[in-house]
Amino acid sequence: MKVHFWGTRGSVPSCFSAQRYRDKLFKVLEQVQGQDLAGPDAIERFIEQLPFSLKGTYGTCTPCVEIEVDPQTYILCDAGSGLWSFGLKAHQNKKPVTYHVFLSHLHWDHVQGLPMFAVECKAEDTLVIHARHEETEAFLRAQMNAPGFPVTFDELPCSVIFDVRKPEEAFEAVKGFQVSTLKQRHAGDSYAYRFEKEGKAIVYATDAEHHEEELDPKDTPFVDFFKDADLLIFDTMATVCKEMSYWGHSTHCSAIMLSAWARVKKVVLFHQNPALDDEALDQLLEDARCFRKEYFEKNKSINKGECYPQSIIMAYDSLELDT
Ligand SMILES: [Zn+2]
Ligand SMILES: [Zn+2]
Numbered sequence: 565m566k567v568h569f570w571g572t573r574g575s576v577p578s579c580f581s582a583q584r585y586r587d588k589l590f591k592v593l594e595q596v597q598g599q600d601l602a603g604p605d606a607i608e609r610f611i612e613q614l615p616f617s618l619k620g621t622y623g624t625c626t627p628c629v630e631i632e633v634d635p636q637t638y639i640l641c642d643a644g645s646g647l648w649s650f651g652l653k654a655h656q657n658k659k660p661v662t663y664h665v666f667l668s669h670l671h672w673d674h675v676q677g678l679p680m681f682a683v684e685c686k687a688e689d690t691l692v693i694h695a696r697h698e699e700t701e702a703f704l705r706a707q708m709n710a711p712g713f714p715v716t717f718d719e720l721p722c723s724v725i726f727d728v729r730k731p732e733e734a735f736e737a738v739k740g741f742q743v744s745t746l747k748q749r750h751a752g753d754s755y756a757y758r759f760e761k762e763g764k765a766i767v768y769a770t771d772a773e774h775h776e777e778e779l780d781p782k783d784t785p786f787v788d789f790f791k792d793a794d795l796l797i798f799d800t801m802a803t804v805c806k807e808m809s810y811w812g813h814s815t816h817c818s819a820i821m822l823s824a825w826a827r828v829k830k831v832v833l834f835h836q837n838p839a840l841d842d843e844a845l846d847q848l849l850e851d852a853r854c855f856r857k858e859y860f861e862k863n864k865s866i867n868k869g870e871c872y873p874q875s876i877i878m879a880y881d882s883l884e885l886d887t
Contacts, residue, residue: 571625571646617842623881647677748772781825790826
C-alpha cells in the first residue's frame with residue numbers, strides 16, 4: 565500500500581519565509597567549500613549527505629494523508645490545507661473520481677482545505693465524507709457560508725455524500741479496505757482510523773492526548789488498535805508544550821512506547837507544532853531515535869529482544885511511503 569503525505573503540520577500552516585530559505589542557502593554554501601561538485605552526479609551525492617533541514621523542508625500544510633486505492637478512487641485522512649495540494653494532482657484526472665475523506669474530527673486544521681478542493685471537482689466526481697461527529701454536515705456547510713467563502717456548499721459542482729456513523733456502527737469497507745475506528749482523548753473527541761487490506765495495516769491516529777509519564781501500555785485500548793500495524797501515523801504536537809499542558813496532543817515518547825508494545829513496524833511522527841523550524845524537527849527525530857534505544861534497553865523483554873518500532877520517520881509534505 566502506498567501512502568502520500570500532503571499536509572503534516574498541526575493547528576495552522578507553518579509558513580516558510582524568504583529569510584528561512586536564505587539561512588538554509590547560506591549554510592549549504594558554507595559546506596560547499598572544498599567539495600568536488602563537477603557534474604550532476606557529484607552534486608546529487610553532495611545534496612544527499614546534507615541533513616534534511618538543509619536539503620528540504622518539513623513543510624507547511626495542515627493534515628491530509630492519501631492512501632492509494634486505484635486511479636479513480638482515493639482514500640484521504642482529513643481535509644486540512646494539504647488537501648488543496650493533493651487536488652493539484654487529482655484534479656488532472658479526466659475520468660470520474662470518488663474521494664473517500666475520513667475525518668478524525670472537525671477542528672479547523674483538519675477541514676480547512678475542503679472548500680478550495682471541492683470547488684475544483686468535476687460534476688461527475690463524488691465526495692464521500694466519512695465521520696463520527698453528528699454535526700459534521702452542518703459544520704462543513706457553515707464553513708462555506710458567506711461572508712466566509714464565495715461559493716456555498718449547495719453550489720459545489722460534484723456530488724457530496726455524508727457517511728456519518730454512530731460510535732457503535734461500523735464503517736463499510738472501501739474497495740477492499742476494512743476500516744475501524746477508536747475514540748481518542750481530545751477537545752470534542754477525535755477518532756483514530758485503522759485501514760486493513762491483504763494483511764497490511766495502516767493506522768492514522770492524530771490529535772490524541774496520551775500522557776507519557778502515566779501511559780500504561782498494558783491498560784489502554786490503543787495497543788490492541790495499533791497491533792502489528794505496518795505504519796502508524798501519530799500525533800507529536802505536545803513535544804514542546806507538555807510542560808504547560810498536553811492540550812489534547814502527544815509526544816514522540818508516547819509514539820515510541822505504544823509502537824513498542826503494539827509491535828508497529830514504522831511510526832511516522834505527525835501533526836508537528838507549527839512553531840518548530842526544520843532544524844528543531846531534525847533534532848526531534850534524533851531525540852525520538854535516542855529514546856527508542858533507551859526504551860528498548862530497559863524493556864527488552866517486551867518483544868523477546870526484538871526492537872519496535874523498526875523505523876521512525878518525521879513526516880513532511882510530499883513524503884511517500886510503501887508498506
Ligand atoms: Zn489538529
Ligand atoms: Zn484537534
